[in-house]
Amino acid sequence: MKYALITGGSRGIGKAIALRLAKQDYHVLINYQSNQQAAEETLNLIREQGGQATLMQFDVSDSEQTLTAINKWQEENKDAYIDLLVNNAGIRRDNLLVFMEQKDFQDVIRTNLFSFYNVTQPLLQPMIRHKHGRIINVASLSGIKGLPGQCNYSAAKGGLIAATKALAQEVGRKNITVNAVAPGFVKTDMVEGLDEQELKKQIPLQRFAQADEVAALVAFLASDEAAYITGECISINGGLYT
Numbered sequence: 001m002k003y004a005l006i007t008g009g010s011r012g013i014g015k016a017i018a019l020r021l022a023k024q025d026y027h028v029l030i031n032y033q034s035n036q037q038a039a040e041e042t043l044n045l046i047r048e049q050g051g052q053a054t055l056m057q058f059d060v061s062d063s064e065q066t067l068t069a070i071n072k073w074q075e076e077n078k079d080a081y082i083d084l085l086v087n088n089a090g091i092r093r094d095n096l097l098v099f100m101e102q103k104d105f106q107d108v109i110r111t112n113l114f115s116f117y118n119v120t121q122p123l124l125q126p127m128i129r130h131k132h133g134r135i136i137n138v139a140s141l142s143g144i145k146g147l148p149g150q151c152n153y154s155a156a157k158g159g160l161i162a163a164t165k166a167l168a169q170e171v172g173r174k175n176i177t178v179n180a181v182a183p184g185f186v187k188t189d190m191v192e193g194l195d196e197q198e199l200k201k202q203i204p205l206q207r208f209a210q211a212d213e214v215a216a217l218v219a220f221l222a223s224d225e226a227a228y229i230t231g232e233c234i235s236i237n238g239g240l241y242t
């Protein structure tokens, strides 16, 4: 049995990734922070579809909580290891920098970037020992081109893309691949409040993505077919570059 940990796997893009990977015979570890009801719904959905999943509640921005949860899982599953990690949990706290509170800058960097360290670091040794691993980071178009009102989020996602490229070079020889995906607008709770009708006019494909379209790309990067792709950041944005 192969294990996949999906941070923020309870809602939105992470949920779509969890559902797909569970169909591909992974035992899915669904991390979430606080919305237990959503997490249980995702867990039940996977089980109804014949898949295997376990909930793992921890705050990815908190290194101690994260390490405790991962160590507890490893203790309870001594012969297993997490072969696939999807760093997906994220938040946004948009504002023009001139009005942005320091806390909103820090919270976004902690949740979207420090989490990469908190979750990935303790999972590397087992992947190295097993000479196999896949790490996929969910970045954003914002981290490639920068978006106004998102200095915090753009900085975090840009950092995540750079970390993806650096780590890929560190662990390639251990048969571990590290890639990122960079979605544009995806229909999830995160984009609630945005003017979809107006924004989609700027997108060549004239619509927001479905979460499952991003999940399909993540599932491909996790597959054996993608074994020679590493250090890449793949855009999935309907053509929205400028």
Ligand SMILES: NC(=O)c1ccc[n+]([C@@H]2O[C@H](COP(=O)([O-])OP(=O)(O)OC[C@H]3O[C@@H](n4cnc5c(N)ncnc54)[C@H](OP(=O)(O)O)[C@@H]3O)[C@@H](O)[C@H]2O)c1
Pocket: 007, 008, 009, 010, 011, 012, 013, 014, 031, 032, 033, 034, 035, 036, 038, 058, 059, 060, 061, 088, 089, 090, 091, 111, 138, 139, 140, 141, 182, 183, 184, 185, 186, 187, 188, 189, 190, 191
């Ligand atoms: N939606 C878009 O248009 C879009 C575009 C580009 C990139 N992205 C990126 O895609 C990823 C997923 O976004 P989404 O749209 O699916 O978001 P979402 O619908 O708001 O779901 C966020 C998920 O992350 C979890 N989460 C948030 N903070 C957490 C923390 N500190 N610790 C653990 N879990 C935490 C949430 O758990 P709880 O329910 O417990 O809070 C939830 O499962 C994010 O990294 C986001 O930046 C999204």
